[in-house]
Amino acid sequence: MRILVATDAWHPQVNGVVRTLTSLARSASALDAEIEFLTPDGFPSMGVPTYPGLRVAWPNRREIAKRIEKAAPDAIHIATEGPIGWSVRAYCRRRKLAFTTSYTTRFPEYIQVRTCIPASVGYAVLRHFHAAAAMTMVATASLKQELSARGFRKLGFWTRGVDTDLFRPDEPAELDLPRPIFMTMGRVAVEKNIDAFLSLDLPGTKVVIGDGPQRAELERRYPQVKFLGEKTGKDLSSHLAAADVFVFPSLTDTFGVVQLEALACGTPVAAFPVTGPLDVIADHPIGALDTNLQNACIRALGMSREACRNFALERSWENSARQFISNLTALHPSRSLQPARRVASRTAARG
Known part of the structure; x- marks a missing residue:
């Protein structure tokens, strides 16, 4: 065909x-x-x-x-x-x-x-x-x-x-940053609601992977956040695997493929209970959904990384x-x- x-x-x-x-x-x-x-x-x-x-x-x-x-x-x-x-x-x-x-x-x-x-x-x-x-x-x-x-x-x-051969939990990047590491990835633009994540009072380090029109503004407002720019392929996979929690703050995405990519790397997801996270995470023990994103981030820290990987393996x-x-x-x-x-x-x- x-x-x-x-x-x-x-x-x-x-x-x-x-x-x-x-x-x-x-x-x-x-x-x-x-x-x-x-x-x-x-x-x-x-x-x-x-x-x-x-x-x-x-x-x-x-x-x-x-x-x-x-x-x-x-x-x-x-x-x-x-x-x-x-x-x-x-x-x-x-x-x-x-x-x-x-x-x-x-x-x-x-x-x-x-x-x-x-x-x-x-x-x-x-x-x-x-x-x-x-x-x-x-x-x-x-x-x-x-x-x-x-x-x-x-x-x-x-x-x-999700490509489970590319996105894997082994060989995480060596990030010399205070733990836990809360990471988000995607287009750094206002519609992605990244500010909702960066404004949270969380322990450890916040990391942003990606680029976009809002990056310069957010870097000025949140100097303590690590902005690592765009990453692809194995480099992206290793960084997702190095995070303790992947934070998905978007309220407008229809799915959010990056959620599956993070899970394939063994990284649990924290998100708002909206379309996309509700369908991907639902009540599976691979992430936390909450209208209070800070609560979701803290709860996700306790999720099994093995369960995250196994969940992704079923979604080829x-x-x-x-x-x-x-x-x-x-x-x-x-x-x-x-x-x-x-x-x-x-x-x-x-x-």
Whole structure:
């Protein structure tokens, strides 16, 4: 099965969407599925207002059509609701091609935090975007329930996984810091609610891994906190393994893949009881959820690191990829995509 995934989020960005899609493609190859990506690469781009360093592509209609027809996919999946996503959606609508989408980011809340635009306006736009899809995939039961209450329809599940070969508890980084070490990782931006973690009165040391537009401000306000910048691969894994507690302060993430990555490293999680942590941690003895994040951090210190690792071992990317592919197969999208294949064949013949 040939699958084309359209995404506005791509390397060199470091975030959950990029890591999820990269892991999906790697695992899908073992399931007789080939995933190709339609990304911002090659398109002109511009900076995102209020978010220095982040750029979005501005694709043109002809190039979008050319890339889709060259890929000649059996199924099209739109992973993000940015300019790439809207352009691919328009292409499919013009040609009456079936496609699926996924809901991975709470853009309405993110935009509301940075502007005066109410979240209700953002949700109206996203309902319109996803309403055209044959299925909108979500990662958790609580998110499905929430979106259903907001008027989203044709919702299906696509759970997330973790690379337990990369994220391991052995060989932790040697951090010469007072214990316990409370660590968070992700984009250092206002919507991630990192300030709620850094303002806590906790023993030991607070550590932040990642970069973003709020980093300089937070470094000035919290000089005692260790900001280590972006880390990837084995370097990231070893740092997660060196922490005593992984703190996930976000109130807006739809899942939070990094929770599974921390657990795979044997590190318990402390978080607020919101969508994402509620679905990942729930009542398992691998972390603590509390409206008082400080209480959650202290309680998480007593969790079994072995239990955290064992929990992660049961949540592989292969199972996630299998579910994703099953969603596409169940919808029989290949029939709808035959016109795209014929156009690609004619183009190749003329070439």
